[in-house]
Amino acid sequence: MDLEGFTPVACDTFASLLDDPSPTVRRELVAHFAAHPVPARHFLLELAEGRNRTLAWHARWFLTELRFSDPVAEFRGFIQSLSYELETGALLLARTVQPETDVGACTRELDRLAARCRELVAEPATARERCRILNRVLFHEAGFRGNIEHYTDPLNSFLPLVLERRKGIPISLGIVYLLVAERIGLHLEPVGLPGHFLVGCFEDGPPFFIDAFEQGAFRTSTDLLFMLRTQGMEPTLADLAPVPVREVLARCCRNLVGHYAASGDPARSDLFARFVAEFDAAYEQNQA
Numbered sequence: 001m002d003l004e005g006f007t008p009v010a011c012d013t014f015a016s017l018l019d020d021p022s023p024t025v026r027r028e029l030v031a032h033f034a035a036h037p038v039p040a041r042h043f044l045l046e047l048a049e050g051r052n053r054t055l056a057w058h059a060r061w062f063l064t065e066l067r068f069s070d071p072v073a074e075f076r077g078f079i080q081s082l083s084y085e086l087e088t089g090a091l092l093l094a095r096t097v098q099p100e101t102d103v104g105a106c107t108r109e110l111d112r113l114a115a116r117c118r119e120l121v122a123e124p125a126t127a128r129e130r131c132r133i134l135n136r137v138l139f140h141e142a143g144f145r146g147n148i149e150h151y152t153d154p155l156n157s158f159l160p161l162v163l164e165r166r167k168g169i170p171i172s173l174g175i176v177y178l179l180v181a182e183r184i185g186l187h188l189e190p191v192g193l194p195g196h197f198l199v200g201c202f203e204d205g206p207p208f209f210i211d212a213f214e215q216g217a218f219r220t221s222t223d224l225l226f227m228l229r230t231q232g233m234e235p236t237l238a239d240l241a242p243v244p245v246r247e248v249l250a251r252c253c254r255n256l257v258g259h260y261a262a263s264g265d266p267a268r269s270d271l272f273a274r275f276v277a278e279f280d281a282a283y284e285q286n287q288a
Contacts, residue, residue, distance in 0.1 A: 006039040015047060018058035019104075033066055041068045053088070057103045064099060071095040072271070079278045082286055084245040086190075087179050093252060094158040096275075097268065101160045109163050110176075113137060114183030121184065127204035128218075130186045134177060135216030142166060144173060146213040154259045154268070157252055171197035171252055173212035189242035192251060193224060194233060200242060207240070250279040 006014075017025055033040035045068075047059035064071070075092045078084075087107070095101050120133045138144045147156050147167040155161045162168040162176060174190065174197045181188045181199075191200040191209060198219070199210040209219040221240055228235035253275040260269035 006036065006043055011043055014043065015055060018047070018055060018062065029062065030065055033062060037066070037068070040066070044068065053107075056088075057091075057107065060103065064095075071099045075275065076278060079275065080282055082282060084249065086175065086245045086248060089245060089249045090159040090175055090179075090252070093249060093275075094160050096271070097154075098158065098160065103160075106160050106163055110179050110183065113142060113180045116141070117180065117184050127186060127188075127201050128208065130181075130184065131188075131201065131210055131216070131218070134181060134184075134186070135210075138177065138180065138212075139215040144168070144176065144212075145215070146170070146173065152259045152262045154256055154263060154265075157256050157259065169197075169255070170211070170213040171248065171255065174199050174210075175248070177210065177212045177216075190245070190248045191240060192243040192247055193239060194228065194235075195231070197248075197251070198224070200240070202242070209240070246279060246283060250276055253279070 014029065017029060020026065033044070041063070044059045044063050044066075047055050048063060050056055060074075062068075071092070075096050078089060078092050087110075091101065091103050091106060095103075116137050117130075117133050120136065121130060125133075143166045144162075145167050147153065147169065150156070151169060155165070156167065156169045157172050159172065159175060162172045168176070177199050178188055178190060187201075187203055188210075189200045189202060191198040196211075196213075199212060201208050201210070207221060209221075209224060211217045211219055221237070224240060225235050225237075228239065253272045256272040257269050257276065260266070260272065
């Protein structure tokens with residue numbers, strides 16, 4: 001194994017080895033990167049910010065292992081980049097509190113859930129039929145559910161822990177639903193209903209909505225408008241429109257502001273309040 005220098009050929013070799021599961025290979029890479037911190041950090045950061053998702057996550061693992069990275073700074077950099085991708089953002093958000101997060105394990109679990117869905121889909125299948133398969137796999141086979149008993153527990157908001165504990169709140173369960181759907185070629189959208197996050201399908205006839213907190217229950221536009229009226233609101237169809245990834249992640253942060261305050265952790269509540277402010281500032285700057 002040629003581990004000398006950071007020539008283009010050597011960098012290609014390093015990149016090909018980043019996802020090698022061998023502990024020996026990982027130790028050699030860590031040792032070499034530690035011995036050459038400046039070029040190693042530059043090399044790993046370039047991969048971490050690249051388009052190859054697999055390489056990016058492994059590069060971030062090495063950056064964390066070598067203490068070349070700051071998870072809070074990484075999430076701030078993501079916010080300021082204005083290049084928002086849901087899975088990346090959700091995992092970076094989790095790392096601000098749990099820097100040891102095994103992102104590879106998270107992506108493999110999402111892949112596994114998607115593979116099980118593909119096993120059950122009989123083609124040709126409509127979007128509604130695919131959602132029924134997703135419901136079966138996520139809520140009946142895998143056992144995902146809403147954490148009604150401890151709704152304000154901050155751990156409900158972090159994707160890796162939702163995958164591990166099989167419970168969450170509407171937005172975190174909705175994120176799991178969206179990420180698995182994406183893997184099976186089902187185009188769904190996040191819907192930021194006031195007070196309740198949903199997943200929407202706008203491609204297969206009249207729009208329908210999935211409530212991941214309620215075991216994937218299907219809702220119509222009429223159902224949701226009626227629900228909002230019973231809560232004293234004056235809803236419009238705009239309330240049922242898709243929201244951008246930026247708003248999904250900012251909403252996660254807003255939830256965490258309140259949940260950490262309720263749990264008696266003002267420092268983390270303040271941290272997520274600053275993230276919300278940074279999302280707002282980045283958006284306003286981009287609109288200027």
